[in-house]
Amino acid sequence: MYLKKEYLYEHDQPYKVMPGPEGYVIPAAASMGVTLPDAGGGLLYGELVTEDVAMEEIARRLLTDPNPTLHPGPLVIWAWNEHAIEKARAVIGIAAEIPDLMIIPMADYRPRYPKVDPEEMINPNHPNLTIWHNKEGICVFVGVHCHYANLTLKMIRAGTNCCTVALCAEQGHEDAMLTVRDCDAAKLWKLAGVIKRVREKMGIPAPTAAPTGGFGPVDHKKIVVHTPEEWARIVESARTGKNFAMAKAVGVPPELGRPEGAI
Amino acid sequence: MSLDYVKVSPGFEKYIAKEYRDFVEHGPFGKKVSVSQVGTFKEALEEHPMCAGCAMTLFIRLAIIAFPNPEDTITVGTAGCGRLAISQAMIPFVYGNYGDTNAVASGLKRGLMTRFPDKYKDVVVMAGDGGLADIGFSMMMHSWFRREKFTTIMLDNEVYGNTGGQESGMTTRGAVLKMAPLGKKFDKIDMPQLAKTAGCVYVATVVPNNPRRVESVIKKAVLIAREVGPTYIQAYTSCNIEYAIPTDKVMEDANNVEKDRYQFQEYITDEAKQYLADKWGYSEYKKKEIPGEVKA
Numbered sequence: 135m136y137l138k139k140e141y142l143y144e145h146d147q148p149y150k151v152m153p154g155p156e157g158y159v160i161p162a163a164a165s166m167g168v169t170l171p172d173a174g175g176g177l178l179y180g181e182l183v184t185e186d187v188a189m190e191e192i193a194r195r196l197l198t199d200p201n202p203t204l205h206p207g208p209l210v211i212w213a214w215n216e217h218a219i220e221k222a223r224a225v226i227g228i229a230a231e232i233p234d235l236m237i238i239p240m241a242d243y244r245p246r247y248p249k250v251d252p253e254e255m256i257n258p259n260h261p262n263l264t265i266w267h268n269k270e271g272i273c274v275f276v277g278v279h280c281h282y283a284n285l286t287l288k289m290i291r292a293g294t295n296c297c298t299v300a301l302c303a304e305q306g307h308e309d310a311m312l313t314v315r316d317c318d319a320a321k322l323w324k325l326a327g328v329i330k331r332v333r334e335k336m337g338i339p340a341p342t343a344a345p346t347g348g349f350g351p352v353d354h355k356k357i358v359v360h361t362p363e364e365w366a367r368i369v370e371s372a373r374t375g376k377n378f379a380m381a382k383a384v385g386v387p388p389e390l391g392r393p394e395g396a397i
Numbered sequence: 398m399s400l401d402y403v404k405v406s407p408g409f410e411k412y413i414a415k416e417y418r419d420f421v422e423h424g425p426f427g428k429k430v431s432v433s434q435v436g437t438f439k440e441a442l443e444e445h446p447m448c449a450g451c452a453m454t455l456f457i458r459l460a461i462i463a464f465p466n467p468e469d470t471i472t473v474g475t476a477g478c479g480r481l482a483i484s485q486a487m488i489p490f491v492y493g494n495y496g497d498t499n500a501v502a503s504g505l506k507r508g509l510m511t512r513f514p515d516k517y518k519d520v521v522v523m524a525g526d527g528g529l530a531d532i533g534f535s536m537m538m539h540s541w542f543r544r545e546k547f548t549t550i551m552l553d554n555e556v557y558g559n560t561g562g563q564e565s566g567m568t569t570r571g572a573v574l575k576m577a578p579l580g581k582k583f584d585k586i587d588m589p590q591l592a593k594t595a596g597c598v599y600v601a602t603v604v605p606n607n608p609r610r611v612e613s614v615i616k617k618a619v620l621i622a623r624e625v626g627p628t629y630i631q632a633y634t635s636c637n638i639e640y641a642i643p644t645d646k647v648m649e650d651a652n653n654v655e656k657d658r659y660q661f662q663e664y665i666t667d668e669a670k671q672y673l674a675d676k677w678g679y680s681e682y683k684k685k686e687i688p689g690e691v692k693a
């Protein structure tokens with residue numbers, strides 16, 4: 135592994151990508167010598183490992199850290215195409231294995247000022263607000279474009295003590311503490327299987343309640359989104375693929391005609 | 398053409414924030430909305446961090462409502478107050494460096510035309526008078542000389558608002574500003590005239606206190622830019638902070654300025670008129686048949 139000389143002189147050991155808070159302006163892990171894994175690999179706190187090792191640790195932490203949270207990004211949350219829907223299915227499969235999970239989407243990247251509502255959204259320009267508000271011990275990003283993952287992961291490492299996981303569709307992300315590369319739907323289902331196996335090995339029962347939203351702004355209780363029955367139906371259709379149809383079509387195709395109301 | 402990208406993936410419909418659900422159900426994508434319907438649909442721009450009462454915000458809000466196909470529009474902006482609001486709209490926004498908006502928009506538009514040859518993808522530059530008439534002047538003019546097919550909208554508050562009140566080329570002669578205490582020494586640049594000379598096929602000047610007119614000129618400018626050539630809109634969007642206009646007098650000021658130096662002007666080439674008539678059904682531009690004329 136290539137190591138930045140200054141760092142080695144100072145610390146005499148490789149740079150580790152660990153939960154922070156690391157400081158106000160932190161280095162990009164790549165500039166500290168952390169490299170991306172080859173196919174079949176992953177990163178464990180900055181160290182190259184096999185995908186299986188990374189997945190085991192992701193599973194262990196998701197099952198033991200407080201307030202585990204999934205942050206599906208635009209490439210999962212919006213039904214752009216069949217591929218996005220297939221990934222959404224697999225993410226539901228992962229969610230179904232983790233007790234006490236929160237799901238808080240990153241629906242887009244636009245700046246949100248004067249404020250975000252951290253119980254129902256995370257924004258890449260100030261993700262720490264959502265992490266703090268919901269006291270997230272571990273958070274998982276999936277379907278977030280690289281350039282905003284860069285920003286988000288660094289800000290979380292800089293200002294919070296949350297463990298970050300990047301389930302990346304490309305080469306993995308060196309600024310996440312735990313990452314697996316090439317996360318298509320099949321790889322995500324594999325992770326769901328690993329979480330199930332680790333959960334059973336640890337004697338943790340399968341969750342029955344649905345994942346919640348974040349902590350409500352007034353009563354600070356987790357926002358209930360689905361009844362257990364509703365959630366069971368969603369999980370069943372995600373697992374079988376039956377009735378996992380496209381969401382209701384919204385809007386009509388914009389016909390090429392003079393816009394109504396034009397003067 | 399489908400609008401799959403405004404559907405939430407199955408299973409996540411209730412996890413996505415309410416405002417996105419509202420936008421999916423009641424937003425303007427794929428529909429034709431008008432400023433007269435404000436309040437009956439979810440707008441693409443709602444929250445922003447600009448000063449209370451800023452007329453620029455009102456104009457930007459109206460402009461975004463007026464986009465003919467907001468779901469296929471990309472805005473380009475730069476440093477300056479306007480981007481604070483434009484970037485928060487539910488429409489992709491590209492932040493050009495201060496000065497290079499029209500170069501960025503040129504490349505973007507050409508790329509979109511190559512990538513989506515069968516579809517209109519509208520590119521709209523919205524930037525301040527400093528960003529366009531001063532530092533961005535050369536790139537703006539050259540985009541017009543090259544007849545790049547996108548719309549440029551100048552948010553003309555006649556000052557560098559975002560940096561505390563320096564004069565711009567669009568400031569009026571004699572104006573004294575916080576950071577121009579001696580008063581401006583030369584006239585406001587006649588940008589509409591330059592736009593015509595440089596090849597814009599549609600040019601209009603507006604103030605924000607006439608929403609229907611703002612809507613009308615923006616729709617025309619965006620539609621014409623799809624196929625005919627560059628279009629330019631110059632909007633008076635006062636800076637109530639730097640010109641010390643009390644919030645409740647902002648519209649009154651716009652009225653006065655409209656009478657003084659911002660009368661409504663609209664320039665449209667014959668080619669653009671014909672395009673609007675033939676392609677988009679603008680009856681006012683349909684060629685009137687001359688009685689007795691013999692058709693070939």
Ligand SMILES: Cc1ncc(C[n+]2csc(CCOP(=O)(O)OP(=O)(O)O)c2C)c(N)n1
Nearest residue numbers: 476477478495525526527528556557558559
């Ligand atoms: C290359 C460069 N020079 C200077 C600046 C500093 N700057 C930021 S905003 C601004 C003035 C903006 O004025 P204008 O374009 O008129 O927009 P307004 O804020 O008035 O809407 C300046 C000079 C910059 N961001 N980039």
Ligand code: SF4
Nearest residue numbers: 448451478558636637
């Ligand atoms: S400084 Fe002026 S132009 Fe900028 S937001 Fe405030 S009022 Fe508007």
